[in-house]
Amino acid sequence: MSDQGIKSRPKYAPLELDPAGRHHLLLVEGPALPAEALAEGFEPTAFETWTVVNRSALLPVSVVDTQGESVRPFRANGHLFSALEERLARETMGLRLYAIGSEPFLWDVFRIADKAGMSRQEIRLAHAGSKARRVFCVHCRTYGEGVTTSIFTCGGCGANLFVRDHFSRRHAAFMGVQVDAEVPGAVPDAEELYA
Amino acid sequence: MIASGPIPVRIHEIEQLSPTLKRFAFAPLHGGPLPTPSAGAHVLVTLRHEGRVMKNAYSLVSPPESRARYEIIVRHVAQSRGGSRFLHQSVARGDVIEIGVPGNLFPLAAKARKHLLIAGGIGITPLLSYVPALKARGARFELHQLCTADEAPVFEKLLAPHAAGEDIFIHGNGRAAFDLAGILARQPLGTHVYTCGPRALMDAVITSAVALGWPSGKIHRESFGDASGGLPFKAVLAKSGIEIQVADNQTLLEALEAQGIAAPCLCRGGACGECKLDVLDGEVEHRDDFLSAEEKASQKFMMPCVSRARTAQVVLDF
Numbered sequence: 297m298s299d300q301g302i303k304s305r306p307k308y309a310p311l312e313l314d315p316a317g318r319h320h321l322l323l324v325e326g327p328a329l330p331a332e333a334l335a336e337g338f339e340p341t342a343f344e345t346w347t348v349v350n351r352s353a354l355l356p357v358s359v360v361d362t363q364g365e366s367v368r369p370f371r372a373n374g375h376l377f378s379a380l381e382e383r384l385a386r387e388t389m390g391l392r393l394y395a396i397g398s399e400p401f402l403w404d405v406f407r408i409a410d411k412a413g414m415s416r417q418e419i420r421l422a423h424a425g426s427k428a429r430r431v432f433c434v435h436c437r438t439y440g441e442g443v444t445t446s447i448f449t450c451g452g453c454g455a456n457l458f459v460r461d462h463f464s465r466r467h468a469a470f471m472g473v474q475v476d477a478e479v480p481g482a483v484p485d486a487e488e489l490y491a
Numbered sequence: 492m493i494a495s496g497p498i499p500v501r502i503h504e505i506e507q508l509s510p511t512l513k514r515f516a517f518a519p520l521h522g523g524p525l526p527t528p529s530a531g532a533h534v535l536v537t538l539r540h541e542g543r544v545m546k547n548a549y550s551l552v553s554p555p556e557s558r559a560r561y562e563i564i565v566r567h568v569a570q571s572r573g574g575s576r577f578l579h580q581s582v583a584r585g586d587v588i589e590i591g592v593p594g595n596l597f598p599l600a601a602k603a604r605k606h607l608l609i610a611g612g613i614g615i616t617p618l619l620s621y622v623p624a625l626k627a628r629g630a631r632f633e634l635h636q637l638c639t640a641d642e643a644p645v646f647e648k649l650l651a652p653h654a655a656g657e658d659i660f661i662h663g664n665g666r667a668a669f670d671l672a673g674i675l676a677r678q679p680l681g682t683h684v685y686t687c688g689p690r691a692l693m694d695a696v697i698t699s700a701v702a703l704g705w706p707s708g709k710i711h712r713e714s715f716g717d718a719s720g721g722l723p724f725k726a727v728l729a730k731s732g733i734e735i736q737v738a739d740n741q742t743l744l745e746a747l748e749a750q751g752i753a754a755p756c757l758c759r760g761g762a763c764g765e766c767k768l769d770v771l772d773g774e775v776e777h778r779d780d781f782l783s784a785e786e787k788a789s790q791k792f793m794m795p796c797v798s799r800a801r802t803a804q805v806v807l808d809f
Contacts, residue, residue, distance in 0.1 A: 384680055389703065389705050412681055413682070
């Protein structure tokens with residue numbers, strides 16, 4: 297059930313610097329850079345980095361690392377996203393955006409960048425960390441976060457949803473469809489697949 | 492229904508804009524609306540002159556919603572192959588000519604947050620259809636027209652109907668006083684740049700934009716290639732054994748058509764790639780914007796609408 301034969305899922309590769317860019321911004325969903333998300337020779341200290349630390353403790357506005365480039369920590373994803381919107385609204389052509397994190401994080405970043413007029417050529421995404429999925433209920437349009445199982449119960453309408461491999465870049469989510477639509481109550485056991 | 496050509500039209504009006512520029516308005520011969528063009532579209536105009544048939548591409552300068560008449564602006568070029576001279580000297584009001592259905596190899600990018608338009612001289616023509624379309628959409632744009640000092644009033648007049656309250660700039664001293672890199676460097680994220688005009692200007696726009704980190708997908712150039720003629724040569728069609736002489740003022744595509752050979756073509760300006768032929772022998776002088784640098788260097792392909800043989804003969808797998 298884990299390979300559903302859907303070939304349109306996004307594929308990811310370790311991040312490489314795009315030398316054509318004039319300035320670069322790296323976004324990391326986490327407090328530190330996961331080494332496996334970086335291609336050999338990628339030197340993230342060479343440019344501005346934003347991280348998500350998921351802590352409520354008061355943070356300094358920016359932390360200057362040993363290379364002299366700034367690392368700016370954010371309390372949570374939403375905190376980073378709103379700063380990103382403001383930042384992109386002021387940016388000029390020549391920017392390259394890089395993001396490392398879970399799929400919902402990557403595609404939330406992509407959606408913000410797309411809205412700001414950036415194209416695929418200007419954005420590089422690398423998947424790291426949890427494989428947990430954001431699932432969009434196609435019936436009631438409620439999102440479920442952190443789904444790790446093949447079947448889960450929609451928080452909006454209570455439907456038993458089968459988590460398809462069909463990924464929507466626009467919703468930054470996988471599609472969930474009612475699994476017992478034809479025989480109500482005939483719900484297969486949920487398998488733990490996306491830890 | 493998908494419209495197909497040719498469309499007979501009557502020359503409805505001819506306006507002399509400057510000593511070398513004329514505006515022609517075409518009205519459909521049989522009434523009814525003309526096909527809807529999109530902003531940036533061009534038409535192929537069939538010109539029959541002294542036994543030769545030429546099909547030259549001209550951008551429509553009329554607004555896209557204009558279906559009762561199309562307008563083009565033509566520069567009389569002394570060293571042209573005869574198309575512009577024919578239009579300037581031999582075509583009169585009331586004449587009937589044929590045009591093709593509009594095509595568009597220079598469309599506006601739907602997702603652009605801003606449109607930066609840079610034209611040189613008569614390269615303004617496709618942008619004249621852009622501007623009303625952009626204004627109708629409420630889209631943000633900035634237009635820079637480069638020209639010689641004596642032609643600045645001509646372009647000012649052409650742009651005047653659209654200019655009020657808009658970022659439209661006319662640079663009458665050409666590129667000397669034009670801060671191309673500065674303009675490209677300050678554009679907001681999500682800007683697309685479009686350029687049309689002399690090759691040197693378009694190359695400068697592309698080179699500067701790339702150097703400033705613009706992705707290729709946001710750089711657009713209009714190109715009608717370089718069909719200015721050259722040395723005569725012979726084309727050998729390997730499949731049929733036919734040998735064709737290409738005259739100095741004729742393109743290979745025109746020579747094929749003159750022999751009654753229906754060669755594939757679309758833009759006739761080296762931009763679309765429709766006419767690509769495989770080369771078996773001979774050296775090609777590439778004049779198109781379609782083939783990559785590697786493809787050109789391989790000498791395996793040729794765009795007969797603009798490119799010529801550098802050797803006395805070229806053998807084609809056709």
